[in-house]
Amino acid sequence: MFLLEQYKIFRKFIISLLLLITSLVVGTLGFLTIENFSWIESFYMAVITFSTVGFNEVYPLSDEGRLFTSIYIIINLMIFAYVVSVFSTYLFEGELNRLYRKFVFGKEVKKMKDHIIVCGFGRNGSKACEELQSQNVEFVVVDRNEHLIDLIQNVKKYKFILGDLTQEEVLQEAGIYKARALITTLPSDAENVFLTLTVKALNPEIQVISRASEESTIKKLKQAGAQHVIMPDAIGGLHMAQHITKPFVIEYLDQLSGTNENGLCLEEIKYEDLKSDYQGQTIEFMDIRNRSGVTVVGLNDKGGKFVFNPSSKVLIESEVVLVIVGKQPDVDTFKSYYLK
Known part of the structure; x- marks a missing residue:
């Protein structure tokens, strides 16, 4: 599965390399067969013909050799254009960066x-x-x-x-x-x-x-x-209608959702995140409203039951989660004062 995925990602890159290799092999065999050049001479002719650098021929070519070379050059021009487009995509259009990021993210996700x-x-x-x-x-x-x-x-x-x-x-x-x-x-x-x-x-x-x-x-x-x-x-539809039927309720909800510029923040505070001085204490003892400005609007008790507007006498015990609401600066004050 992994190898198949890697092939799909680098498919164009692999195809371009295969075209390059195939072209050089065909050119080498062509010069070897038609002109009876040696293996090294045939490979050299294939390389300089493919690259169009303009070096001299090893030996003067026959008519058949010139015909083969002409066709070989035309085909290689098309191959060269494709290879350049693929390499430019990987190097200059961010494809290489995308592949690198995908590789890095893949390793991070595994962890x-x-x-x-x-x-x-x-x-x-x-x-x-x-x-x-x-x-x-x-x-x-x-x-x-x-x-x-x-x-x-x-x-x-x-x-x-x-x-x-x-x-x-x-x-x-x-x-x-x-x-x-x-x-x-x-x-x-x-x-x-x-x-x-x-x-x-x-x-x-x-x-x-x-x-x-x-x-x-x-x-x-x-x-x-x-x-x-x-x-x-x-x-969404209900929310739109309630702007007419319950405008002040919706304004409050908008503040809670952060869509209002003077928005409020809702936060969950777990028992284990509290400083030890406040674990096992009552909401009244913590005096949250006066010290930080936030309000406790609910809590999830040990039995997993949500309690709205809990009594100030409620103990903050293990597994209890407080739900507080307030402006962001007040929430930050609460966290710095009450949390570890």
């Missing part, structure tokens, strides 16, 4: 663990990548569209795998056995269902978040093993 696999780099996939990058979460992008390579690796500088997501080998290359979650944003619901089934067969423990276009697909994706199914179109 990744507990990362996220983002399948599809369309509108939804690109936004998912931006959020993951902003939160310093390791991820790799998988897409079959070669035209996106420059954007993914040179502009965004994301780790990526180029390949068909329906192939198990591509998912394995993306580290499906070591990943903790997979986000699939493929445009086709059928592809998302098939991909979810394939992923769950390879790694039953992985969390799958899938995009859906039709409501009827939600049940199928859930049955296939997706933990969360998102309908971007439905959410």
Whole structure:
């Protein structure tokens, strides 16, 4: 599989080398047969004819030799033009750089663990990548569209795998056995269902978040093993309508999503990330609001249950996750004061 992939990447390069070698062999045999030159003399004539450098002939050519040389030169001009175009693509148009980056990213992906696999780099996939990058979460992008390579690796500088997501080998290359979650944003619901089934067969423990276009697909994706199914179109339409029906609620949500210039930040704070002085203490004892300016809007308790607007008497115990909200400077103050 690896050798086949390498051949596909360097296919034009290999073809050009084979054309060069074939041309030299044909030229050498031609001069050897027609003019009865020695092997060295025939090879020399093939090289100077192919390269068109204009050195003198070893011996005067016969009529048959001149005819062969004329045809040989015409064919070699076409070969030479193809070889130059291929080499210029690799050297001057960034193809070599793309191949190098793909090689480097491939080695980095093999070392990744507990990362996220983002399948599809369309509108939804690109936004998912931006959020993951902003939160310093390791991820790799998988897409079959070669035209996106420059954007993914040179502009965004994301780790990526180029390949068909329906192939198990591509998912394995993306580290499906070591990943903790997979986000699939493929445009086709059928592809998302098939991909979810394939992923769950390879790694039953992985969390799958899938995009859906039709409501009827939600049940199928859930049955296939997706933990969360998102309908971007439905959410977008609802959001637009609520700008009229609930404008102040939407303004608050816009601030939370970062679309407002005075945006608020939502953060998850794990028990183990707190300084030892605050582990096992109550929210009241920590005095979070007065010391940092952020607000505790919820927490995930030891049983995995989410509690909205928790009491100030609640103990911050092992496995508890706090959800805080505030402006970025206040969140930074909280982190510097309370976190290790």
